[in-house]
Amino acid sequence: MKTSLLKLDTRTKKRNAAEARFKAYGLTAIIIAMLALLILLTSVLGNGLSSFRQTFITLNVELVEDKLDKSGVRDLEVMSKVTTISYAPLLRDALIAELDERGIENPLSNRDLGDMISKEAAATVRNRVLANLDLVGQTITFDVLASGRIDAFFKGDVTMESAVLDSNTSPEALTIAQQLADVGVIETKFNWNFFVWPDASVQRPEAAGLGVAILGSLYMMIVVLVLALPIGVASSIYLEEFAPKNRWTDLIEVNISNLAAVPSIVYGILGLAIFINFMEFNQSSPLVGGLVLTLMTLPTIIISTRAALKSVPPSIRDAALGVGASKMQSVFHHVLPLAAPGILTGTIIGLAQALGETAPLLLIGMVAFVREYPAAYTPEAGLFGEASTALPVQVFNWTQRSDPAFVERASGAIITLLVFLLIMNAVAIYLRRRFERRW
Amino acid sequence: MEDMYHADRAMSTQQDTKISAKGVQVYYADNHAIKDVNVEIADKTVTAFIGPSGCGKSTFLRCLNRMNDTIDTCRVEGDILLDGEDIYDPKVDPVQLRAKVGMVFQKPNPFPKSIYDNVAYGPKIHGLARNKAELDEIVEKSLRKAALWNEAKDRLNAPGTGLSGGQQQRLCIARAIATAPEVLLMDEPCSALDPIATAQVEELIDELRQSFSVVIVTHSMQQAARVSQKTAFFHLGNLVEYDDTDKIFTNPEDSRTESYISGRIG
Numbered sequence: 001m002k003t004s005l006l007k008l009d010t011r012t013k014k015r016n017a018a019e020a021r022f023k024a025y026g027l028t029a030i031i032i033a034m035l036a037l038l039i040l041l042t043s044v045l046g047n048g049l050s051s052f053r054q055t056f057i058t059l060n061v062e063l064v065e066d067k068l069d070k071s072g073v074r075d076l077e078v079m080s081k082v083t084t085i086s087y088a089p090l091l092r093d094a095l096i097a098e099l100d101e102r103g104i105e106n107p108l109s110n111r112d113l114g115d116m117i118s119k120e121a122a123a124t125v126r127n128r129v130l131a132n133l134d135l136v137g138q139t140i141t142f143d144v145l146a147s148g149r150i151d152a153f154f155k156g157d158v159t160m161e162s163a164v165l166d167s168n169t170s171p172e173a174l175t176i177a178q179q180l181a182d183v184g185v186i187e188t189k190f191n192w193n194f195f196v197w198p199d200a201s202v203q204r205p206e207a208a209g210l211g212v213a214i215l216g217s218l219y220m221m222i223v224v225l226v227l228a229l230p231i232g233v234a235s236s237i238y239l240e241e242f243a244p245k246n247r248w249t250d251l252i253e254v255n256i257s258n259l260a261a262v263p264s265i266v267y268g269i270l271g272l273a274i275f276i277n278f279m280e281f282n283q284s285s286p287l288v289g290g291l292v293l294t295l296m297t298l299p300t301i302i303i304s305t306r307a308a309l310k311s312v313p314p315s316i317r318d319a320a321l322g323v324g325a326s327k328m329q330s331v332f333h334h335v336l337p338l339a340a341p342g343i344l345t346g347t348i349i350g351l352a353q354a355l356g357e358t359a360p361l362l363l364i365g366m367v368a369f370v371r372e373y374p375a376a377y378t379p380e381a382g383l384f385g386e387a388s389t390a391l392p393v394q395v396f397n398w399t400q401r402s403d404p405a406f407v408e409r410a411s412g413a414i415i416t417l418l419v420f421l422l423i424m425n426a427v428a429i430y431l432r433r434r435f436e437r438r439w
Numbered sequence: 440m441e442d443m444y445h446a447d448r449a450m451s452t453q454q455d456t457k458i459s460a461k462g463v464q465v466y467y468a469d470n471h472a473i474k475d476v477n478v479e480i481a482d483k484t485v486t487a488f489i490g491p492s493g494c495g496k497s498t499f500l501r502c503l504n505r506m507n508d509t510i511d512t513c514r515v516e517g518d519i520l521l522d523g524e525d526i527y528d529p530k531v532d533p534v535q536l537r538a539k540v541g542m543v544f545q546k547p548n549p550f551p552k553s554i555y556d557n558v559a560y561g562p563k564i565h566g567l568a569r570n571k572a573e574l575d576e577i578v579e580k581s582l583r584k585a586a587l588w589n590e591a592k593d594r595l596n597a598p599g600t601g602l603s604g605g606q607q608q609r610l611c612i613a614r615a616i617a618t619a620p621e622v623l624l625m626d627e628p629c630s631a632l633d634p635i636a637t638a639q640v641e642e643l644i645d646e647l648r649q650s651f652s653v654v655i656v657t658h659s660m661q662q663a664a665r666v667s668q669k670t671a672f673f674h675l676g677n678l679v680e681y682d683d684t685d686k687i688f689t690n691p692e693d694s695r696t697e698s699y700i701s702g703r704i705g
Binding site: 318324325 | 537546548549550551560618
């Protein structure tokens with residue numbers, strides 16, 4: 001029987017249908033993934049972008065000598081005894097004066113009016129005064145934080161309706177805030193301090209920042225890079241190029257692959273047992289965090305380095321050996337430079353993974369609330385030994401707090417973390433392009 | 440007994456013996472790849488190894504500079520003497536040996552570096568040049584010997600991988616002779632080249648004979664006939680026949696050689 005090329009037979013039809021189905025599955029999977037990413041990004045950006053802006057009140061504060069320095073000796077030690085409690089009324093009085101001057105009606109009690117200013121503001125003013133005692137007695141213009149509720153009002157998270165039910169603010173306060181904003185006394189602007197300030201207590205979300213978390217993460221990444229890169233690359237080179245292929249190296253290989261799949265919290269327990277309980281390093285310190293993350297990152301680096309070394313064509317090794325290079329010369333002069341882009345990419349991917357890791361850090365105590373920059377973050381003390389926190393842990397911490405202002409902060413921290421990860425991946429791609437050699 | 444006969448033939452030639460292999464056996468794990476090979480390779484001569492695929496000619500070639508050491512399962516027995524010294528003696532460092540016995544591979548494999556660096560690499564690691572001027576001289580001399588100087592002199596800093604296939608192979612030859620070896624091993628050096636590049640490389644091999652002992656493995660019997668003075672025919676791991684090239688191609692002793700040459704096996 002003669003068949004026509006123009007007519008598809010059943011077999012071909014079936015095959016074509018199977019192919020079409022497979023393509024459809026793939027496309028669906030990609031669309032679902034893109035949608036999920038889109039939803040994630042919109043939700044995080046929608047919640048978190050506002051955390052980079054903050055509401056400030058501009059106040060002309062009279063620094064009354066009677067309140068701040070009764071004795072009038074301008075002695076730092078004496079004035080240090082005056083707590084923020086004495087500063088808060090000065091700020092409130094400045095606000096009242098501002099309202100009077102602008103002719104804004106004020107139905108609020110003094111206490112409620114004071115609550116419009118962040119509790120952090122008094123501390124800010126106090127620090128400025130203690131830094132320059134000559135300010136006492138003068139009237140100085142300060143840009144102080146508005147309270148979290150006022151801030152949220154200008155970001156649209158608090159409304160007149162929700163304020164009725166809110167014990168921390170009232171519609172009257174919001175009306176005053178709106179009027180002050182109209183005349184430019186209250187202003188919402190970019191908040192660089194979000195990246196500088198340390199964490200703040202539950203009562204003052206407006207003052208919470210990522211400073212300590214970013215530093216802690218940075219120090220941990222330094223520890224990981226300094227330890228994991230040389231150890232990982234050296235062991236990969238040994239295993240790949242020098243080690244005899246026998247049962248023992250097979251066993252090591254299998255175990256490295258297994259280690260890469262070990263849940264990260266297990267590394268946390270290991271770190272707790274070894275570095276804190278046995279070696280007695282400070283808990284919550286970037287040193288311990290970095291060591292734990294190093295253990296976690298090593299398998300990733302080893303596996304990717306070995307893959308990179310394997311992908312160097314054997315003809316290059318032959319060529320080097322052929323002209324009388326030793327094994328080590330052939331590896332370091334020829335194989336390693338060719339594998340470098342792969343090794344660097346693997347390392348940065350490993351670092352990025354470590355940067356976002358939370359679980360092991362919880363177990364070594366990095367979940368601690370760090371209100372102050374650790375004392376050791378000064379040149380004379382060790383950098384890595386003091387209690388600190390890390391970016392992902394800060395996210396974890398803030399999401400646990402009940403004040404809705406922390407939701408915004410947590411999303412802001414997530415955005416910051418994602419930006420760091422994006423930068424690291426971009427560097428990985430750049431290095432790969434830059435150093436890749438073709439032959 | 441047959442092997443004895445071939446050994447006698449080789450001894451009877453007038454030239455000095457450079458490499459002498461006695462009772463060489465090579466095993467890959469349990470696979471007996473080379474069976475009791477005896478051969479005397481003369482100095483300043485081109486010796487061709489021919490034979491069908493898998494006959495062991497490349498394996499035997501790689502024994503001559505211990506490139507087989509890199510294969511874990513490979514085991515070599517018997518004696519291979521270079522100027523009367525056993526190259527498999529435990530005191531011999533393969534790195535030193537390979538500086539004396541250079542190798543050119545089947546596929547051109549220049550380093551992904553400049554032409555200059557490709558040639559200069561060997562002299563550098565062996566400390567053959569005391570200064571930059573000497574190194575420049577070695578590079579130029581090697582490239583001239585490899586008939587690549589005229590094409591490459593204006594772009595010594597261009598990557599070696601950017602050359603054409605034939606040029607790349609001549610660059611590899613230049614790289615191999617830059618370390619001033621005494622023996623040059625070539626593993627099918629023309630199999631990845633077009634006929635014109637092949638002709639150039641063959642011409643080059645003939646010139647190299649003035650300075651080195653050249654051993655070349657080839658699939659092409661015409662090539663063996665064109666470039667070599669002595670030819671060894673391998674079959675299934677045995678050295679079947681080893682004699683002057685003219686004799687092998689016109690009047691082979693062994694019936695297997697005759698079959699292979701006339702295209703009946705292989």
